[in-house]
Amino acid sequence: MHIDDRFLGLILVGMGTAIYLIARTFPLMAGIPYGPGFFPSIAAVGLIVCGIIIAVTGTLKSRAAPVIGSGASVGSAARGALLRPLIICLVVIFFALALPVLGFHIAAVLTVGAAAFVFGAHPLVAPVLALAAAFGTHAVFYSVLRVPLPWGILTPYAW
């Protein structure tokens, strides 16, 4: 998702300001004017300065060559380009929340299945892929590498 440099600069300035305000609340070290807040403050001031430069550069550029017909084209292609990554993010949020509760198998099958649909997999391929990926990953990480992947509600059937 491409955003205008002017707006990008403002985001960076906002982020830097927030970090700076929080870093100011950190204590100082005895006898030295530097403390836990020193490095985050450098990062914060850096982000603010970069944000201002990026915003100014963006403004100068758009003044020198005005954007004709600005704004994202609102077609179905443009909507999909925004919607699909958003769905993938929601799928990951679901995985994070469902993993401890529903257990790895169910969470993984649903996650891979949903992602496969988003990427346009054939309706018959998606479930097969989801099952194969979940059980394959489980075999590698749980059985071979001994990673304690949670069983969740499937705990009574754990092997």
Place this chain on the structure above:
Amino acid sequence: MSADALAAVFTVDNLTVIFLATLYGTFVGAMPGLTATMAVALLVPFTFFMDPVPAVSAIIATTTTAIFAGDIAGALLRMPGTPASAAYVDDAFRIAQKGAARRVLFVSLMTACIGGLVGVVILAVSAPQLARFAIGFSSYENFWLATLGITCAIFAGTGTVAKNFASLFFGLFVASIGIDVAVGHPRFTFGNVELMDGVNFIPAMIGLFAMSEVLRNASRGKAAVRLDVALDGVGSAFMGAARSLRNFKRVIAQSSVLGTLVGALPGAGADIAAWIAYALAKKGSKTPEQYGKGSLEGIAAGGSANNAGVAGAWTPALVFGIPGDSVTAIAIGVLLMKGLTPGPQIFTNDPVLVGALFGSFFMANIVMLFTGALAIALATMILKVPRSVLMPLILLSSLVGSFAITGSVLAIWIVLVLGVVGYFMEENGIPMAPAILGIVLGRVLEDNFMLSMMKSQGAMLDFFERPVAGVLGGLTVLLWALLLYRALRQLRRAGSTPKERPDVAK
């Protein structure tokens, strides 16, 4: 190399790991858009469960082959499989269109192997010497080295100076999350106990490189791979490539040495090595007009330089603990995870590991000849694996791999957040390399700064008093001045952009 190191390289386990890693690296490298760094980031959870030598071997073998395999998609689809192939992608594709795709790929494979071997020889000879020099460094020199490292990353970054710096500062901020070294105060943890240890490096890398790639692919939608290149026979292609290699001896030698040196600059890495070697070869060529239109010589130059750069990047990583590129940044994270601290001491404390690392580099380049030839033979099959199958698998590996490292769901949240950040950064021309160096070197910088401050009781001038520290500090300040000049020039140029150029307001 000691007998112990040789024994560590030639175990069945280590050789199997190298073989499997070259297969994996070839596959990921060949896929357009999937970078060598992503391949390594996804591999790290597995290395977590390995001994140090196979773990390092796996990383080396994966990178080496992924950088070569990037040429496969470059030649057949005109899409560089990894950014390191971008310099000569037009040459490779033009020749492939004329019906000699496999010949191009064999030239690229052989030059990659030679470049890699030259790189590792230079690494093995120079690194111990540099380490001997660096062993007397104190916190002042280490502070300046880390600063110089990130400054070089800004210089080599692909964005504007302001965007490169923004990326670095973001990385430094991420590195500062967690308990601080000086007084043990929790920073930006918002009461989360798990965040007190800081943002774990591996989920961060997986987020920035793998998750962001999944999001980018989702944004692009379904794109069918269309191959309209006729492939030549494997045998005749191999013989043809071997014959043409003889004509490029000088170019390959020059590019391999150059690639190693450029790779050793922090933040530069294999892709910049390929660009510079390609440009230099063109300058010295008898047929410069062919460059960009199908020059095998150009492919030999870039192909040997990028693989030499892979080895070169390990020099600053091993000797100073300062990564040369994103892959060695991850490798440093892996070594630290194994309780090994890269730096001059590693040469005296773990000589077997260092020797085995050189040996594994050597072996990876040899094994690559076989797996690479296999990949060239099966190139069309590899490229036809659909995205709709590949992307969900990468997504699941990212999530499970990160969870495996920390055993906590927090890792999944880190992957998500940094994945989204990485996606936004790439889409808006903010390069990721400075952020990664910021994340890796942030703690090193802060630890050494605080240590020096405690020693000097807050006196800044002590940072310049020791001779080496003074030179390094002066060099860093000089680079900063140059960067400031460059930033001002970019600002002035933005103000005077001609109105006729419609592409600037994209």
